[in-house]
Amino acid sequence: MSVEENTQEPAAAAAVDGTGEAAAADAVTAAATGTRYPIAPGYRVNVRTGPGTSYRIVRTLPYDQKIPIYCQKPGERVTGPYGTSNLWDNIANGQFVADAYVYTGRDGYIAPRCD
Numbered sequence: 358m359s360v361e362e363n364t365q366e367p368a369a370a371a372a373v374d375g376t377g378e379a380a381a382a383d384a385v386t387a388a389a390t391g392t393r394y395p396i397a398p399g400y401r402v403n404v405r406t407g408p409g410t411s412y413r414i415v416r417t418l419p420y421d422q423k424i425p426i427y428c429q430k431p432g433e434r435v436t437g438p439y440g441t442s443n444l445w446d447n448i449a450n451g452q453f454v455a456d457a458y459v460y461t462g463r464d465g466y467i468a469p470r471c472d
Contacts, residue, residue: 393423394446395460397438402458408432408445415452424448428471429456440464447471 396402396418405412409432418424426446430453434443437457444456444466461467 391425393425396420396422396424396454397458397460400438400458402454404448404452404454405445406451406453408453410435412453418454424454424459426459426461426468428469429466430471 399420401420402418402422403410404415404418406415408430411433424446425448427449428447429444430447431443432445432453434441435455435457437455439457439460442455442457442464445453446456446459446468447453
């Protein structure tokens, strides 16, 4: 079952299935360069304490926000503008957003798995 994890109506989607492999070199490069990834245009996304919609909301990201991704973790499957995925992106200590709302340029892991 999919869950909407936004506060706005969805836009056109591209497939995100969360089954891609992590690219260690890309993750190291992103961490070293301070790469930030954009939230889908027109969306305000909830930041949660864990990888699912049952976790407490910490805050809601404003429109046009760009976020760092320190690591990624599988969790609840969520449908967003970039498809359906069970990946959740760690953007700060104890703060996660659904990857289906983040434009990373590819399906699957782009950062190391969270411990």
